[in-house]
Amino acid sequence: MADAAEIIKMTACGALDIATFPCRSDNYGYLARDKDSGLVAAIDAPEAAQIESALDYLGWDLTHILLTHHHGDHVEGVEKLRARGNVKVVGARADAARLPKLDIEVTAGQPWRFGDHSVDIFDTPGHTVGHIVYHMPGPKVLFSGDTLFAMGCGRLFEGTALQMWGSLAALKALPDDTTVFFGHEYTAANGDFSLDIEPDNPELLARIAEVTETLKKGGYTAPSLLGVEKKTNPFIRADTAAVARSVGLVGADAPTVFAEVRRRKDNK
């Protein structure tokens, strides 16, 4: 990281300060520091060097790595970061066999704590069968990994459309003012596809204008707000009449509409 000051975007979410920075070709790295306890979590470990540069620049001591899923571009940096010492690697107990060695195994429905903050773990099968996301209701943040992106969702490498719709529907039930930190900068392509589905959605048109400007300036479209996804993301909107009508499935159930939207994106 040649100039950390220029590539780190800071977001304050309640007691958490969260640093966003690019890793690899299109991953996002995140570091979340709890002001009360001083604990610092990396969300996934896409690239050790970039994460270490950010830690050094910020003067933060890494204490945790929260893994969302086993793909190489999310776990590659784990061992290098673990070697810094006193770093606890957290991940899904159910997928432990495919993840780097876990120090803390978490399970959906069993709350975990990061400092004084309760963390709700959601199973979000679809992109992989063992994918989990981390929701912190206090600071209202969601680390969504490769389940939910800005105007997009993860490809179905392992799970079914029915499973992925269930995952997205659970996240859709969270409050609108939840800040979403997602795994990849795919926003330009996702926005382009979203316009195919809802060309007349005014909120979508406004959002496209905004993210186009952000990307043109070299900025990041992460994080986003869940309320904005609910109004503009065609995948999480598969339960709306507008999206069902657009894909010629008026009256169909949400998983069926979702499957068709996902199929169209895969074939675009």
Ligand SMILES: [Zn+2]
């Ligand atoms: Zn992935």
